[in-house]
Amino acid sequence: MNSSFMESYRKNTVVFRNFENMAKLPAIENLAERRAEIVPGAENIWYEYLPESAKKKEKFPLVVQIHGGGNDGRRWADYTIWHKIADREGFMVIYPNSPDYETWKCGDRDIQYVYDLIEKICREYPVDRERISMQGMSNGDMMTLAFTMQHPEVLAAAGYMTGSSPEEMVCDERPVGALPVLQMRGEKDVFFHLPDPLPENYYIYEKRYGMNDLNRFLWQDANGARSIPKLQIRGKNNLLCFEGEKAPVIVWEIKDMGHREPAEGAEMLWETLYRFCRRVDGKIVCELEFAPDETAVAFSTGSLCFLKGGKRIDYTANKDGYPRIFKAAPGEHFAALPLDEMFETPALYAPAELLVAAYGAKLETFEAGDRAQLTFPSGDTLELYSNSPLVLKNGRYTSLKKPCTLLCGQFLIPVGELMREVFGKCVSELEGVMLITDRFAELGRYTARMIRETLGGIQTL
Numbered sequence: 001m002n003s004s005f006m007e008s009y010r011k012n013t014v015v016f017r018n019f020e021n022m023a024k025l026p027a028i029e030n031l032a033e034r035r036a037e038i039v040p041g042a043e044n045i046w047y048e049y050l051p052e053s054a055k056k057k058e059k060f061p062l063v064v065q066i067h068g069g070g071n072d073g074r075r076w077a078d079y080t081i082w083h084k085i086a087d088r089e090g091f092m093v094i095y096p097n098s099p100d101y102e103t104w105k106c107g108d109r110d111i112q113y114v115y116d117l118i119e120k121i122c123r124e125y126p127v128d129r130e131r132i133s134m135q136g137m138s139n140g141d142m143m144t145l146a147f148t149m150q151h152p153e154v155l156a157a158a159g160y161m162t163g164s165s166p167e168e169m170v171c172d173e174r175p176v177g178a179l180p181v182l183q184m185r186g187e188k189d190v191f192f193h194l195p196d197p198l199p200e201n202y203y204i205y206e207k208r209y210g211m212n213d214l215n216r217f218l219w220q221d222a223n224g225a226r227s228i229p230k231l232q233i234r235g236k237n238n239l240l241c242f243e244g245e246k247a248p249v250i251v252w253e254i255k256d257m258g259h260r261e262p263a264e265g266a267e268m269l270w271e272t273l274y275r276f277c278r279r280v281d282g283k284i285v286c287e288l289e290f291a292p293d294e295t296a297v298a299f300s301t302g303s304l305c306f307l308k309g310g311k312r313i314d315y316t317a318n319k320d321g322y323p324r325i326f327k328a329a330p331g332e333h334f335a336a337l338p339l340d341e342m343f344e345t346p347a348l349y350a351p352a353e354l355l356v357a358a359y360g361a362k363l364e365t366f367e368a369g370d371r372a373q374l375t376f377p378s379g380d381t382l383e384l385y386s387n388s389p390l391v392l393k394n395g396r397y398t399s400l401k402k403p404c405t406l407l408c409g410q411f412l413i414p415v416g417e418l419m420r421e422v423f424g425k426c427v428s429e430l431e432g433v434m435l436i437t438d439r440f441a442e443l444g445r446y447t448a449r450m451i452r453e454t455l456g457g458i459q460t461l
Contacts, residue, residue, distance in 0.1 A: 025263060028083045031095075033074070038120065039099050039113050046096040046117060047073045049083050050125070053090035059128040061091035063274070064118060066104070066136030066143050068163070068261075073097045076140075082266040089270065091131075094121060104143035106169065111147050118154060130278040135159035135269055137261045142169065145215065152179040152222075156284070157277040159269040162186055162259055164211040175222040178246035180286050182273045183219075184265065185212050186257035187444040203461070209446055216251060223247040228454060230292035230310035233428075233441035239272070240450055241290040248273075248288055253444035293437055297358045299323055299350065300448075300457025301432035306358060307451055315357035321410050323350040325432060325460050326402075342401035348434055349405070349412040352384075365411060372404070372411045382422070384413065393422060432460030 031047050038044040054060040063086070067076035073095035077083070082093045098104045099113055122129060132155050136144035141163025148158045157180040164185070191207040198204070220226055225244030229251075232239040236255040241248055250273060254262055262268070276288040292310045299306035301323050305314045327346040338344060352372055355361045362375040370386040383392035386406040389399040400421060402414035419425040419436050428435045428443035433451050435443045452459060 023263065025078065025081055026084055028077050031074075031077055031083075036120070038116050039109060042099060044097065044099065044113065044117070045073065046094055047077055048121075049077070049086060049093040049095075051083070051087045051090065051092075053087055054092050057090055057126075059126045061089075061131035061133070061274075062118070062121060062125075062127045063091060063093045064114070064132070064134040065093055065095045066114075066134065066140035067095065067098070068137040068141075069104070069139030070102050072102060079137075079261055080266050081263070085266045085270050089275070092121075092125060092127065098143075104139050104146075106139075106143050106146040106165075110143060111150055114143075114147050115151055115154065130280055131156050132279075133157045133159070133269075133274045133277070135161065135265075136163070137161040137265075138163040138259065141165070145170075145218075148179055148181070149173055149175045149218070152177040153279070153282060155179060156279045157181065157274050157286075159265075159273070160184065160215065161261055161265060162189055164208065164215040166211055167214055170214065170218070175218060178223045178244070178284060179219070180223075180247040180249075180273055180277045180284065180288070181219045182250040182252060182269055183212070183216060184252045184254070184262065184268075185446055186259060187253055187255050187446060188257060189259045192259075205445060209449055212251075212446060216249060219249045220244070223249055225249045228307070228310060228312050229450065230290050231296055231298060231307060231451070232290070232293050233296065233435065233437065233443065233447070235440055236442055237268075238442075238444040238447040239290075240447060241288075241292075243290070247284050247286055248290070250290070251447075251450065253447045255442040255444045293439075293441075295438040296441070297436045298443075298451045298455075299354065299434055300452045300455045301325060301348065301460045302458030303452075303455040305455055306354065307454060308358060312454060313357055316351055316353045318351070318410065320408060321351045321353065322457075323348055323354070323415075323432075323434075324412075325349075326405075326414075347402045347414040348416055348429060348432070350415040352411045352413055354415065355413070369406050369409065369411060380423075384411070386411065391418075391422060398422065432457065 031049050035043055035045050077095045086093050104110055134144055141160040142165045145165050159182045161184045190204050223244035223246045225242040227243050229240040229242050238253040240251045278285040294309050297308050304316055304322050305312050325346050326349050328344050352363050356363050360377045364373045372384045374382045384404045387403055389403045391398050400417045402417055405412050416427045420427040425436050426440050430443050430445050430448040433448035
């Protein structure tokens with residue numbers, strides 16, 4: 001065989017592909033185009049998907065899909081899998097075109113148009129008015145917010161994808177009633193109107209995350225949902241549920257995602273919220289039971305408490321006993337170049353008392369606090385030593401990547417290293433917030449922000 005051919009074949013280990021063009025979804029068939037004058041003096045266009053599974057029902061739910069900017073209802077139908085969920089669950093989906101070319105202006109005219117369109121659909125089909133939901137993406141997210149703030153009474157639930165509305169659009173307007181909502185946010189959805197050039201140390205996430213906060217607070221206030229959030233993180237999917245007196249607010253963040261609609265968005269909205277919600281005689285009935293990950297422990301630099309099982313738990317009475325980031329002091333090292341070797345990198349340290357409160361361990365200290373022993377309910381015992389990475393676990397020695405240390409009467413542990421390396425836990429850390437859990441989970445930056453807010457911690461970049 002030709003050796004030069006084989007050599008080139010072996011070297012072809014990096015291939016360039018356009019991932020942006022690789023987002024194919026199942027094709028939608030039997031989509032009907034409709035036209036009518038709904039906005040006075042205009043021909044409005046929308047698209048209807050009514051599966052056989054819905055036609056067999058006496059009444060069926062309705063989902064209203066609001067397209068993003070630069071799009072329309074027909075093209076948007078190909079961006080989602082709402083038709084597949086509709087087939088399975090037996091409901092109708094409509095995809096309206098915005099009255100203006102590819103853009104929702106989000107004013108009174110657009111709001112009235114969507115309201116009148118829903119009324120028209122309900123007159124022409126046996127729609128279950130108790131189960132009408134809406135979802136929009138980007139500019140459609142903004143339109144969905146505009147509609148739901150004025151007409152929450154029409155819907156059982158609403159979903160907002162990747163588009164949080166800016167303060168200048170919302171102004172002093174607030175929702176006139178409660179509504180169960182789910183807000184999806186991409187962790188790396190950075191607001192596109194950034195300063196050019198960027199100032200030094202500019203935090204590129206602040207503008208979008210501030211908008212996310214505003215949109216979340218609108219519904220937390222309307223729904224009476226200023227509770228301690230329940231936390232679920234499943235792989236890339238970060239979910240925080242703020243249960244309310246009137247309705248819940250769920251925030252779904254996707255790790256590493258930018259400004260786009262997740263392929264599984266319809267599935268998540270239906271299974272996480274929509275199927276649990278009705279509006280009966282004008283009142284919200286939400287049978288959602290959001291179970292937090294009971295193994296997840298989340299804490300923040302600067303905070304004397306942690307989050308577990310939907311509860312905020314204090315773990316020390318020492319006002320200085322909060323987690324801190326320790327960084328290696330500059331100085332000579334045996335290597336000529338910085339290698340990010342384990343003693344050269346920063347680490348989050350927490351008092352041993354955190355493990356007592358979070359995991360039910362018993363703590364004993366010896367030798368004026370230089371030696372600490374932790375005994376866990378499982379029977380595992382650890383002996384840790386100040387200024388040493390050495391660990392004695394169940395009578396056998398191992399070590400950590402960082403040493404423990406004793407400062408001001410606090411025995412401080414590089415807790416991420418300990419839980420990951422000694423106990424095999426999944427550990428994820430961002431900007432001074434750490435999550436420890438029994439299953440694979442990637443903490444999102446905006447989720448970390450909400451956890452920090454809940455715990456009253458301090459952001460560490």
